[in-house]
Amino acid sequence: MIRTFQDTMAREAKRAIFTHGRAQDWFCSACSAALDIDKRPPMLVTVKANGTSIGRVILCPACLTERGSTEDIRQSVKLAWFEANPGRHDGDQAPGPAQLMIAGTRPDPDLIDHITVEVF
Numbered sequence: 001m002i003r004t005f006q007d008t009m010a011r012e013a014k015r016a017i018f019t020h021g022r023a024q025d026w027f028c029s030a031c032s033a034a035l036d037i038d039k040r041p042p043m044l045v046t047v048k049a050n051g052t053s054i055g056r057v058i059l060c061p062a063c064l065t066e067r068g069s070t071e072d073i074r075q076s077v078k079l080a081w082f083e084a085n086p087g088r089h090d091g092d093q094a095p096g097p098a099q100l101m102i103a104g105t106r107p108d109p110d111l112i113d114h115i116t117v118e119v120f
Helices: 002-020 061-066 070-084
Strands: 043-049 052-059 115-119
Touching (some): 043 070
Antiparallel strands (some): 043 115
């Protein structure tokens, strides 16, 4: 019963993309195929830096699978983000606060970005 409720809620959330979203969200951003709740459901991919949304795209399941895993998408987004923002530091590579470092070499915490990707 709970699983049925979860499936219904997910379906209604995806239906909201069509009723409250933009007209371009009715089509896959990669292949431009028309999306349908039953046959080709929309997959919302949201990219966040430090918890703040920096981008989102709507993909069909086939294009999402073609892009690889969520980690593959995150790595490609990270590459583009840090190329566009060369003064920032990757949160995956930055040393933790407990790690000892030579004085003056620790990156400024305000310049460290943590990139996350959410798929719904």
